[in-house]
Amino acid sequence: MGNGLKNLLTTxxxxxxxxxxxxxxxxxxxxxxxxxxxxxxxxxxxxxxxxGIVAGIYLAIWWIWVDGLRACRSGRxxxxxxxxxxxxxxxxxxxxxxxxxxxxxSNATEGMFGGGLSSWHTISSLIYLVQSVLGLLYVWGGESR
Numbered sequence: 498m499g500n501g502l503k504n505l506l507t508t509x510x511x512x513x514x515x516x517x518x519x520x521x522x523x524x525x526x527x528x529x530x531x532x533x534x535x536x537x538x539x540x541x542x543x544x545x546x547x548x549g550i551v552a553g554i555y556l557a558i559w560w561i562w563v564d565g566l567r568a569c570r571s572g573r574x575x576x577x578x579x580x581x582x583x584x585x586x587x588x589x590x591x592x593x594x595x596x597x598x599x600x601x602x603s604n605a606t607e608g609m610f611g612g613g614l615s616s617w618h619t620i621s622s623l624i625y626l627v628q629s630v631l632g633l634l635y636v637w638g639g640e641s642r
Contacts (some may be wrong), residue, residue: 503559506552510580511632513545518629539592542625546588549628553581576635583628591621 521541525534556577560568568574598614 503556506555510549510552511636513548514629514632517541517545518625543592546584549580549584553577553584557581573635573638576631580628580631583624587621587624591617591624595621
């Protein structure tokens with residue numbers, strides 16, 4: 498069961514990130530007005546973030562449980578830790594900043610020193626890209642257990 502749950506959570510997390518980021522979000526922005534598309538995409542990114550938190554914690558524990566301290570020398574564990582770090586940064590640091598800036602968008606898109614909505618969306622997108630590439634490397638690395 499442990500291996501099956503590991504595979505399921507990997508599929509949900511990495512597959513979900515790629516489907517939302519590459520397929521769903523672009524379709525939303527081509528099909529809906531930007532405000533509605535942004536609201537729906539934001540909810541999807543928030544949801545996949547929570548899936549990532551659960552999956553990342555489980556996968557890290559799984560690799561340590563299976564491999565013991567040898568897991569710390571494994572690139573696979575560090576890919577999971579990197580993905581989890583990206584998820585946590587976006588979920589608890591960047592997304593709240595974006596949510597706080599959205600009401601002020603009508604006033605200005607950029608603050609005095611930058612850091613406006615477009616800057617934070619770019620930062621979030623770059624973090625998501627790094628996380629997605631780490632996920633690709635994790636999946637591409639195949640099954641070592």
